[in-house]
Amino acid sequence: MRFDKPATTNPIDQLKVVGQPIHRVDGPLKTTGRAVYAYEWHDPNNRYAYGYVVGSAIAKGRIKSIDVTAARRAPGVIAVVTSDGVGELKKGKYNTAKLFGGREIQHYHQAIAVVVAETFEEARAAAALVKVDYIEEKGAFDLAAAKDTAVKPEEGGSDSAAGDFDAAFETAPVKLDQVYTTPDQSHAMMEPHASIAAWNGEELTVWTSSQMIDWWRTDLATTLGIDKAKVHVMSPFVGGGFGAKLFLRADAVLAALAAREAKRPVKVALPRPFLMNNTTHRPATIQRIRIGAERDGRITAIAHESWSGDLPGGGPEVAVQQTRLLYAGENRMTAMRLATLDLPEGNAMRAPGEAPGMMALEIAIDEMAERLGHDPVEFRIVNDTQVDPENPERPFSHRNLVACLRTGAERFGWQDRSKQPGGRREGNWLVGMGVASAFRNNLLVPSGARVRLDREGIVTVETDMTDIGTGSYTIIAQTAAEMLGVPIDKVAVRLGDSRFPVSSGSGGQFGGNCSTAGVYAACIKLREAVAQRLGFNNAEGLVFARGEVRAGERSMSLAQAASDEVLVAEDRIEFGKLAETHQQSTFGAHFVEVGVDVATGETRIRRMLAVCAAGRILNPITARSQVIGAMTMGVGAALSEELVVDKERGFFVNHDLAAYEVPVHADVPHQEVAFLDETDPISSPMKAKGIAELGLCGVAAAAANAIYNATGIRVRDYPITLDKLIKGLPELS
Amino acid sequence: MRAFSYQRASSIEEAAKAAVGTEGAKFIAGGTNLLDLMKLEIETPTHLIDVNGLGLDRVEPTPEGGLRIGALVRNTDLAADERIRRDYALLSRALLAGASAQLRNRATTAGNLLQRTRCPYFYDTNQPCNKRQPGSGCAALAGFSRQLAVVGVSDACIASHPSDMAVAMRVLDAAVETVRADGTRRSIPIAELHRLPGDTPHIEHVLERSELITAVVLPKPLGGKQIYRKVRDRASYAFALVSIGAVVQPDGTGRVAIGGIAPKPWREEAVDNELANGAKAAAAKLLANARPTEQNAFKLTLVERTLSAVLAEARG
Numbered sequence A: 001m002r003f004d005k006p007a008t009t010n011p012i013d014q015l016k017v018v019g020q021p022i023h024r025v026d027g028p029l030k031t032t033g034r035a036v037y038a039y040e041w042h043d044p045n046n047r048y049a050y051g052y053v054v055g056s057a058i059a060k061g062r063i064k065s066i067d068v069t070a071a072r073r074a075p076g077v078i079a080v081v082t083s084d085g086v087g088e089l090k091k092g093k094y095n096t097a098k099l100f101g102g103r104e105i106q107h108y109h110q111a112i113a114v115v116v117a118e119t120f121e122e123a124r125a126a127a128a129l130v131k132v133d134y135i136e137e138k139g140a141f142d143l144a145a146a147k148d149t150a151v152k153p154e155e156g157g158s159d160s161a162a163g164d165f166d167a168a169f170e171t172a173p174v175k176l177d178q179v180y181t182t183p184d185q186s187h188a189m190m191e192p193h194a195s196i197a198a199w200n201g202e203e204l205t206v207w208t209s210s211q212m213i214d215w216w217r218t219d220l221a222t223t224l225g226i227d228k229a230k231v232h233v234m235s236p237f238v239g240g241g242f243g244a245k246l247f248l249r250a251d252a253v254l255a256a257l258a259a260r261e262a263k264r265p266v267k268v269a270l271p272r273p274f275l276m277n278n279t280t281h282r283p284a285t286i287q288r289i290r291i292g293a294e295r296d297g298r299i300t301a302i303a304h305e306s307w308s309g310d311l312p313g314g315g316p317e318v319a320v321q322q323t324r325l326l327y328a329g330e331n332r333m334t335a336m337r338l339a340t341l342d343l344p345e346g347n348a349m350r351a352p353g354e355a356p357g358m359m360a361l362e363i364a365i366d367e368m369a370e371r372l373g374h375d376p377v378e379f380r381i382v383n384d385t386q387v388d389p390e391n392p393e394r395p396f397s398h399r400n401l402v403a404c405l406r407t408g409a410e411r412f413g414w415q416d417r418s419k420q421p422g423g424r425r426e427g428n429w430l431v432g433m434g435v436a437s438a439f440r441n442n443l444l445v446p447s448g449a450r451v452r453l454d455r456e457g458i459v460t461v462e463t464d465m466t467d468i469g470t471g472s473y474t475i476i477a478q479t480a481a482e483m484l485g486v487p488i489d490k491v492a493v494r495l496g497d498s499r500f501p502v503s504s505g506s507g508g509q510f511g512g513n514c515s516t517a518g519v520y521a522a523c524i525k526l527r528e529a530v531a532q533r534l535g536f537n538n539a540e541g542l543v544f545a546r547g548e549v550r551a552g553e554r555s556m557s558l559a560q561a562a563s564d565e566v567l568v569a570e571d572r573i574e575f576g577k578l579a580e581t582h583q584q585s586t587f588g589a590h591f592v593e594v595g596v597d598v599a600t601g602e603t604r605i606r607r608m609l610a611v612c613a614a615g616r617i618l619n620p621i622t623a624r625s626q627v628i629g630a631m632t633m634g635v636g637a638a639l640s641e642e643l644v645v646d647k648e649r650g651f652f653v654n655h656d657l658a659a660y661e662v663p664v665h666a667d668v669p670h671q672e673v674a675f676l677d678e679t680d681p682i683s684s685p686m687k688a689k690g691i692a693e694l695g696l697c698g699v700a701a702a703a704a705n706a707i708y709n710a711t712g713i714r715v716r717d718y719p720i721t722l723d724k725l726i727k728g729l730p731e732l733s
Numbered sequence B: 001m002r003a004f005s006y007q008r009a010s011s012i013e014e015a016a017k018a019a020v021g022t023e024g025a026k027f028i029a030g031g032t033n034l035l036d037l038m039k040l041e042i043e044t045p046t047h048l049i050d051v052n053g054l055g056l057d058r059v060e061p062t063p064e065g066g067l068r069i070g071a072l073v074r075n076t077d078l079a080a081d082e083r084i085r086r087d088y089a090l091l092s093r094a095l096l097a098g099a100s101a102q103l104r105n106r107a108t109t110a111g112n113l114l115q116r117t118r119c120p121y122f123y124d125t126n127q128p129c130n131k132r133q134p135g136s137g138c139a140a141l142a143g144f145s146r147q148l149a150v151v152g153v154s155d156a157c158i159a160s161h162p163s164d165m166a167v168a169m170r171v172l173d174a175a176v177e178t179v180r181a182d183g184t185r186r187s188i189p190i191a192e193l194h195r196l197p198g199d200t201p202h203i204e205h206v207l208e209r210s211e212l213i214t215a216v217v218l219p220k221p222l223g224g225k226q227i228y229r230k231v232r233d234r235a236s237y238a239f240a241l242v243s244i245g246a247v248v249q250p251d252g253t254g255r256v257a258i259g260g261i262a263p264k265p266w267r268e269e270a271v272d273n274e275l276a277n278g279a280k281a282a283a284a285k286l287l288a289n290a291r292p293t294e295q296n297a298f299k300l301t302l303v304e305r306t307l308s309a310v311l312a313e314a315r316g
């Protein structure tokens, strides 16, 4: 199905199942431990062996020699695989650094060997016996130091401009010119990367933890130099990913190579420290923002430049993305520059671009409002735009930022915010409120699905879509139930298997909208097949409801259509030019209240509110879960999360969950989420948009602004830890 | 993790004997620190002597009016003990400020005292670290040192001691009771249990290799207002940047020990004497010989301000 005209009324609009607060259908499996995750697959006919990865001990250089003699002799060891032994491997399309390092070391903890043994413990012990002789080379690890060497990235789109920024900024009566920094961050999801690989002759099956089945399948085939058709990838349950599992990772490659060598299925999980230094992370940024405005608050000039670093061949963190679209202003420019750093590979983490970009932009907006003497909510409203400000002939498909801000201000009690920073004190707490807009683009990715109807009237959906904890199983079941007029318990959903039609996968907050739109397309085909089978040829006003198909007086049971033979329909949603003619984005407003301990500078969040305008909400329970999870991640970004770079030794030092501090329960206060009741027919037949990343974009800045409101101390360098506040806090008696 | 043998000791004598008789033997209590370190091969004992079955899990009154806390009393149980909560509230609060409920259910009194530093380089066997591998250097000095110590440090090591409980024990002047392989017992004032790094940061305490901690003894209650204030980046489940244990009497005299700033729970009697003159004076005395890095210099201000808050709370 090609989607190139705005959606009109369709079966989804009935909202009998879609849009209803239905608890996740896979919930009982997960709460009772029956959902099988990658590492847990177990076939009693298989004798699994265990692989343990050896990572490079240096950040940059060469391997002079690897001595595996002692490891090979260790108890239980079946095989030791080094890149020497397997020859030069190709690199997958989506990988920047090699997943199995050769003689050249590109980053710390790059995989250089895998030890296979009868038990996990034996493999781990033997891995420690692998002796490696390195020739260390100097590398670049410090973004601030490398900033001046940064260049315009090769792929296009790094710069944009409209009007004459320099002239307009020069003459603006009120101006801001500030630099903000965001640190490297780790996805830090619960389930580490893990894979089991099994060969059957030339055929390879991999049970893994992947957000994007087809990307993994393709890149695994490329890396191993085998035919994609011979690779089968399974990932029905994923314990979180946040982008860390978008791209093929070392566990799958090492498991496949190890299994070939050991002639047995092999399990490989990456130990926790490898998450930080072996896989990808969100790159740090340095961002300069300049804003000029008239005294009435209208922005006349806005510029956003961002610097980030990556390994050669990598890309920039697209932190200026939102600034091209979020606020009005005739004269504007954005630019991104990329430095070469020899740290582990930077790549997508939840809301790549907007997450760090909004961390900077929304502080700048707060600062500008203050300079103008305007309320930060009103300042944002004054600068709302209904068209793409760089291309004013291009409207937004649907944009209701203003309502988010107004509704939020009302619900949060914004009018009680002290106008004077440091003006509200409760006991030992300095209390402040902050606001930020939320903004994240709505991305559209083709997505396929297959639906079958059997004689019991059970509808089975198959798609390689993944559920990374987001609720895909549930909203897909809702979609099929709505489309075919059956209760949700008559729908079975099967995901995360490369034998199923290729879907959008889970990423970029496109999964919910796109994968259900793909299921919609397949269901339309199935409805046609059902109608034909039941003899409703060309019937107008055909209704699928309560397990029946009806037209006028005539009604038949749905199951009847499959009485002789299972009915199967497959289709794929493809998106036409609507994304070019219309800017599609999602909007919201974040409100945060903090307390800052007047003595120590410890910041504790007191309450948070997000108001979101993101098209149709397919399921308010799963959508809310996404938003509160994202808000929590935003608390981490604001207050504690930072991969600390050792600039001498070239690696992320705090590489475990004790030292990389994500928020714990005690950090997460009262959270409220509101969704504006809206649809976006330009986005998809579901009239939905993304929600999962929107919930993160702006949260940290709202917290930063609240800290400023509480203390009068403006911190432009995340995370806002107490050491950055303590010197500016009031004298104690 | 290296392979090891395992023995469940059934008497104190058996445990101490086994320890002296087996090269590379170590005691294991809750295992919450030791096992993690073994997995990373930072600790590589060849033999583990499990001391959980020695009956050292009781809290009993002493003739002096204090309490004897068995070495194997779990952190959870100690924090909940009625006598501790009533007479040594500081200790209960310190315990509850540490780790998580699950860890506290396992963690023991002796194990907590002997837990090792959280310096991130200590935990990464690819990095130089004098404490882990004597003579290899100290990566933290020029690296990530935000969490580490500012007093009592040396050029060889600036690691901080991570325990909360030990800070309270130091304020209370607890004594550590031990048994050695030859059966001799001794009592070590908590002030003397841990050693400063000097040139030998790998030697962290004065216990002999086979010396078993059997109990920690608290003197009779001090009364006064008892406060434990832990400052950290997140609200729970984080090690202290700075923590302060304090007992302040109605007349303004008192004692304080500081955590998170030194290789051991830090207390100086001279600082206690300065308390009546306020936080600024006391902190100045306490930090007179401080040697912070650029990254942890904020702890100097933080100590003073936290102390000020603690004294205000004590007065209030």
Ligand SMILES: Cc1cc2nc3c(=O)[nH]c(=O)nc-3n(C[C@H](O)[C@H](O)[C@H](O)COP(=O)(O)OP(=O)(O)OC[C@H]3O[C@@H](n4cnc5c(N)ncnc54)[C@H](O)[C@@H]3O)c2cc1C
Binding pocket: A658, B026, B027, B028, B029, B030, B031, B032, B033, B034, B035, B051, B071, B097, B098, B099, B100, B103, B106, B107, B108, B109, B110, B111, B112, B113, B114, B115, B162, B163, B164, B165, B211, B212, B213, B214, B237, B238, B239, B240
């Ligand atoms: C994620 C995490 C967070 C934590 N957060 C905190 C925190 O915030 N604050 C805090 O204070 N602590 C914290 N801890 C540390 C925790 O308190 C310690 O791990 C625990 O107290 C150690 O006790 P254990 O009985 O498990 O010791 P074990 O691991 O069994 O032993 C530790 C050491 O003591 C020795 N030992 C044990 N018993 C005896 C004995 N009777 N005689 C002689 N030697 C003995 C062992 O040989 C070993 O060397 C945290 C730990 C973790 C894993």
Ligand code: SF4
Binding pocket: B117, B119, B120, B121, B122, B128, B129, B130, B131, B132, B137, B138, B139, B140, B141, B148, B156, B157, B158, B159, B201
């Ligand atoms: S501070 Fe001590 S523990 Fe940390 S790296 Fe230096 S020597 Fe090792």
